[in-house]
Amino acid sequence: MTVLATLARVYIDDLDVALPTFVELTGEQPRLRFGYRDLELATVGGYLLLAGSEEALAPYRGTHATAIVESIEGVLRIAEQLGGEVLDGPNEVPTGRNLTVRPPGGATIEYVQFKQPHDQPSHERA
Template sequence: MKALATLARLSADDLDRALPALRALTGEDVRTRFPYRGAEVAGIGGFLIVAGDEQALAPFRRVQSAVLVDDLDGTQALVAEHGGEIVDGPNEVPTGRNATVRHPGRAVLEYVEHRARPEQTMS
């Protein structure tokens, strides 16, 4: 399993209010936007924004960063070799598959393997 990119996870109460400043900061347009588990998610530049009310955001707050990987199945080998645990997944998600891993030392990362052509809604 190889890390392809790391996305900083941000929380927002309203995605439409959060995105204009990130567009200005990154100079990029939103590349993905979709509903997921009661929240709304968007990717722009090096950021992954999860928006919703406090109740919708609660399950997402434990994850510190998202890591795009070339092969999600490698998470099992990573955990076996270095410790930690898979706390959620693998799951089918709108962009491919994901799994959440708690690493030794308590860091919690979401690993995501994108499909070759992710389903997406552009804003």
């Protein structure tokens, strides 16, 4: 199982206001922009921007990063072998499938397996 990219999660209240700053910082245009539940999300460079009200963002703030992976099943196997706790998923999401895991040590990470390889963010690790 390979991690293809890691995205820093940035929680914001207005995507349209924040996006130009991240475009300037990274020199890249957003690769993805989509809605999920009460949130608007976009990827730009090594960032995953999550925009919404405080109430809408609250359930997601405890997740430290998003990792793009080749296989959700591979993450599940590793979590099981090493004692990780599956907090949510696997779920079908607009980009493919996701899973949120707390591996030993306490970090909470969302893993995403894209349904379309061309939708993936840059293969550089953030």
